[in-house]
Amino acid sequence: MTAPAQVAYDDVLRVWREADGIPQIEHAWLFDHLMPLGGDPNGPTFEGWTLLSALAAQTERLRLGVMVTSNRFRPPAMLAKIAATVDAVSGGRLEFGIGAGSRPDVPLARREYAAHGLPFHDAAHAVGSLAEACTIIRRLWTETAPFDFHGEYHQLTGAFCSPKPVQHPRPPITVGGQATRTLRVVAEHADRWNMPGGTIDKAIERSATLDRLCEETGRNPAEITRSIVLPVSYDRPQHTRHTIRAALDGGFSHIVLGLGAPYPTGVARWVADTIIAPLSDKIIAP
Numbered sequence: 001m002t003a004p005a006q007v008a009y010d011d012v013l014r015v016w017r018e019a020d021g022i023p024q025i026e027h028a029w030l031f032d033h034l035m036p037l038g039g040d041p042n043g044p045t046f047e048g049w050t051l052l053s054a055l056a057a058q059t060e061r062l063r064l065g066v067m068v069t070s071n072r073f074r075p076p077a078m079l080a081k082i083a084a085t086v087d088a089v090s091g092g093r094l095e096f097g098i099g100a101g102s103r104p105d106v107p108l109a110r111r112e113y114a115a116h117g118l119p120f121h122d123a124a125h126a127v128g129s130l131a132e133a134c135t136i137i138r139r140l141w142t143e144t145a146p147f148d149f150h151g152e153y154h155q156l157t158g159a160f161c162s163p164k165p166v167q168h169p170r171p172p173i174t175v176g177g178q179a180t181r182t183l184r185v186v187a188e189h190a191d192r193w194n195m196p197g198g199t200i201d202k203a204i205e206r207s208a209t210l211d212r213l214c215e216e217t218g219r220n221p222a223e224i225t226r227s228i229v230l231p232v233s234y235d236r237p238q239h240t241r242h243t244i245r246a247a248l249d250g251g252f253s254h255i256v257l258g259l260g261a262p263y264p265t266g267v268a269r270w271v272a273d274t275i276i277a278p279l280s281d282k283i284i285a286p
């Protein structure tokens with residue numbers, strides 16, 4: 001994962017092109033923020049989906065996505081169209097990530113809404129809107145005739161998406177978040193759940209909650225892959241490996257390694273050789 005903030009486009013492109021040639025690295029991800037979360041508050045931040053489309057055109061193998069899209073930024077029908085376009089550009093390699101958006105207690109994230117004229121509703125509104133958005137996006141990707149949608153948060157008339165995504169019946173859906181209300185959306189809509197950082201113990205506790213919610217809704221919890229974002233330490237790779245082992249032991253089979261900027265030369269190969277290779281006994285090939 002390369003957060004597209006405090007970096008240049010050429011830096012991100014360099015890392016993704018290198019990773020594209022390394023089979024041990026299966027996916028590559030961006031984040032979805034409009035302003036930096038760290039460093040210079042007025043530093044550069046690229047818009048995630050525009051950048052993702054550019055990187056899709058410059059790579060051939062990597063599965064790719066935004067970890068995760070803020071449902072607060074774009075109307076769901078527009079987002080479905082954007083994602084279908086990226087899936088076409090990538091030749092069917094999109095992993096669709098979505099979440100409720102930034103928490104109210106993260107000031108550096110919340111400021112981007114006021115700065116871009118975007119409303120910032122409470123958590124209940126955000127999660128309710130996310131649930132409807134997931135329904136709308138799935139329908140737009142799969143239904144062959146226009147439809148109307150009259151929800152509490154979204155109203156559409158004659159909604160239709162053409163062309164459809166390349167992937168059939170649709171791209172895989174990753175829903176990110178840890179609040180119980182969000183996990184209910186995961187249980188209903190997601191192929192993968194992403195825990196956005198935090199401790200391994202907390203992630204395992206939240207995963208158990210997801211299991212319970214799946215059972216309440218009649219879904220098999222094993223249908224949902226568990227994913228977690230873990231930061232990479234360039235100075236202490238053994239610490240990173242230890243954390244990955246703990247996550248794998250806790251049932252998280254999809255590990256997203258967050259790379260800090262600036263990216264060292266050859267960082268993707270370094271990750272493969274220094275982080276991934278020593279864990280080969282823990283990793284089951286797809």
